[in-house]
Amino acid sequence: MKVINILLVEDDELDTIDIKRSLDKMNILYKLHVAKNGEEAIALLKSCPDTSSPTFPNIAIIDINMPRMNGLEFLSVIRSTEEWKNLKSFVLTTSAEKVDREAAEKFGISGYIVKPLKLNNPSSIDAFNLMIDLMNMKD
Amino acid sequence: MKISNLIFFSIFFILLLFSITTYVNYTQSEEVRDNAAFLSTSSEIVKQTNRFQRNTLYMERGLRGYVLTGEDYLLQSYDSAIIENDVLLSELATLTVNNPTQLQKLVKVKAVYNSWINKFANPLRAIKPDTNNARNNSLPANYQQFLRDEENLNKIIQKEFRELLNVEYANRAKRSAILQKSEQQTKVISILLTGLSIVVGVVIALLLARHISKRILNMVAMANSIRYGNYKVQVEDEGDDELSELTRSLNHMAKTLEENISLLQRKNVELDQFAHVVSHDLKAPLRGIGNVISWIEEDHGYELPEKVSEYLQLIKGRINRSENLIQGLLTYARVGREEQVKEDVDLNLLITDVLESLPPVRTGLVVRVENLLPTIYTNRLPLLQIFTNLISNAVKYHDKPEGKISIYSKDHSSHYQFFVEDDGPGIGKGYYKKIFEIFQTLQERDSFESTGVGLAIIKKILDDRKEQININSEPGKGAVFSFTWTKF
Numbered sequence: 001m002k003v004i005n006i007l008l009v010e011d012d013e014l015d016t017i018d019i020k021r022s023l024d025k026m027n028i029l030y031k032l033h034v035a036k037n038g039e040e041a042i043a044l045l046k047s048c049p050d051t052s053s054p055t056f057p058n059i060a061i062i063d064i065n066m067p068r069m070n071g072l073e074f075l076s077v078i079r080s081t082e083e084w085k086n087l088k089s090f091v092l093t094t095s096a097e098k099v100d101r102e103a104a105e106k107f108g109i110s111g112y113i114v115k116p117l118k119l120n121n122p123s124s125i126d127a128f129n130l131m132i133d134l135m136n137m138k139d
Numbered sequence: 140m141k142i143s144n145l146i147f148f149s150i151f152f153i154l155l156l157f158s159i160t161t162y163v164n165y166t167q168s169e170e171v172r173d174n175a176a177f178l179s180t181s182s183e184i185v186k187q188t189n190r191f192q193r194n195t196l197y198m199e200r201g202l203r204g205y206v207l208t209g210e211d212y213l214l215q216s217y218d219s220a221i222i223e224n225d226v227l228l229s230e231l232a233t234l235t236v237n238n239p240t241q242l243q244k245l246v247k248v249k250a251v252y253n254s255w256i257n258k259f260a261n262p263l264r265a266i267k268p269d270t271n272n273a274r275n276n277s278l279p280a281n282y283q284q285f286l287r288d289e290e291n292l293n294k295i296i297q298k299e300f301r302e303l304l305n306v307e308y309a310n311r312a313k314r315s316a317i318l319q320k321s322e323q324q325t326k327v328i329s330i331l332l333t334g335l336s337i338v339v340g341v342v343i344a345l346l347l348a349r350h351i352s353k354r355i356l357n358m359v360a361m362a363n364s365i366r367y368g369n370y371k372v373q374v375e376d377e378g379d380d381e382l383s384e385l386t387r388s389l390n391h392m393a394k395t396l397e398e399n400i401s402l403l404q405r406k407n408v409e410l411d412q413f414a415h416v417v418s419h420d421l422k423a424p425l426r427g428i429g430n431v432i433s434w435i436e437e438d439h440g441y442e443l444p445e446k447v448s449e450y451l452q453l454i455k456g457r458i459n460r461s462e463n464l465i466q467g468l469l470t471y472a473r474v475g476r477e478e479q480v481k482e483d484v485d486l487n488l489l490i491t492d493v494l495e496s497l498p499p500v501r502t503g504l505v506v507r508v509e510n511l512l513p514t515i516y517t518n519r520l521p522l523l524q525i526f527t528n529l530i531s532n533a534v535k536y537h538d539k540p541e542g543k544i545s546i547y548s549k550d551h552s553s554h555y556q557f558f559v560e561d562d563g564p565g566i567g568k569g570y571y572k573k574i575f576e577i578f579q580t581l582q583e584r585d586s587f588e589s590t591g592v593g594l595a596i597i598k599k600i601l602d603d604r605k606e607q608i609n610i611n612s613e614p615g616k617g618a619v620f621s622f623t624w625t626k627f
Contacts, residue, residue, distance in 0.1 A: 012423065012427065014431065015430075018430050021434065065419060094418075094423050094426070115426065116430065
């Protein structure tokens, strides 16, 4: 089984633990790269020599509300950067607001998940399925 | 100029024109009256003159006849005529007193007449005629000559009188011509002045109407614009009259309104942001705590002392309540500020949706729609919120093993009235007001998970729409909540 690199951009430690616990239950091999905000995430992406490098994330899970650079700003940066713009991204947020969802969907995201990310949360289930599909395609 | 002054001056000007017209007509009538007086004097003069002339002729004939015949009765007409002539002369003097030419002529006539009397009439009168012989001795020697002289003088008198009459007639003609001319003038002046008054009046009225109505229409347009929600309107008016003052007040009002409304809109945006922040930032740590508790239970539940598990349950209960409170607060803050989309709302379907969204009703309780509910073209969400809260309250607080919750409506001419009736615990009159206040609940919070927001939300929705809510209840006898909903 191939190791999947997951970039998690999330400032809340509890949420990070929560996501880890959910991913652990998914029966996949993964490596989680955690950035506490958009700036850290960019630094993390920059540390990879290119998109084919073994540490470059296959998938990104991005929170919206974060200090310094929020999720929407980060999405805007990766979508306007040639080598990162195809990065499959999911937004994971507490906000069920229409405005946030619409703003996020403008960046061509693969899914919008309202927290908590749980296998019994309807909005999570679709996202999980999609994530698994995407990850399997990598195999 | 102030409009009141303008109106005052306009009316004053028109009145002035009419006064002039009246004055001119009055002067003319004075002239006519003067002329009438002149005419009457003149005809009197003519009449008297004629009589005088005739008298003089009679006197001459009388005298001559007397001298020839010696008949006394012929003297009688002479005598009465001489008396009358004196009167006539003095009357003529009075009548011509204002006419020096005529008076002068009269004096001349009088002098000639007097000399005729003295020179011829009196001597002839004094003759005692011989009745037997017409050729009397007492007649002057040159009797024929005497009579001729007498006749000549009398002719002079006649001539003078004719002249006097001619002058009088000429005067009359002159006066008549002048009068006619002045009448003509008066007519022209009257017509011109009256015409001018009418024209000036109409022009002023038109100008005033245009001047005022155009500006009033501007203000009406402004007021209408405000009525339809555009507060950024100002009317331009450079004048310094009452309407300009009104315009300035309106502009000031519109500006104040605009400022207050933009302030209100800003506050609403801030409140929205506030609500958003509250929903995210307050809920996040609560959810975090909940997560940690569930991890403890998942990973270590089997090794926890019973007491700890119990306490964890208490924490979870409080987290749940906090989340409900935050949600209630958010809903309350957002009442009336959701998107207001109108649609045909079938209340029967809406009640079905409400019942499906609520937890299943416990056994023993029945929720029933009593009559066919109407379909209204209105906003769906507020009605959904009202029925959800009323029905869930009726179900939640029902305290008997068996019970019934009835939903029905009444059709009034301008509005519907909806009822949610239960046979639960009921509410004392003293609490009618309190239950609609936010975070007020009649149950102890620990014994019952109620946030006390539901009825406050209902009240706010109905207050915003100027609808009524009523409660009819007594402790132990259930409660009937009713509210009105305008048809259109």
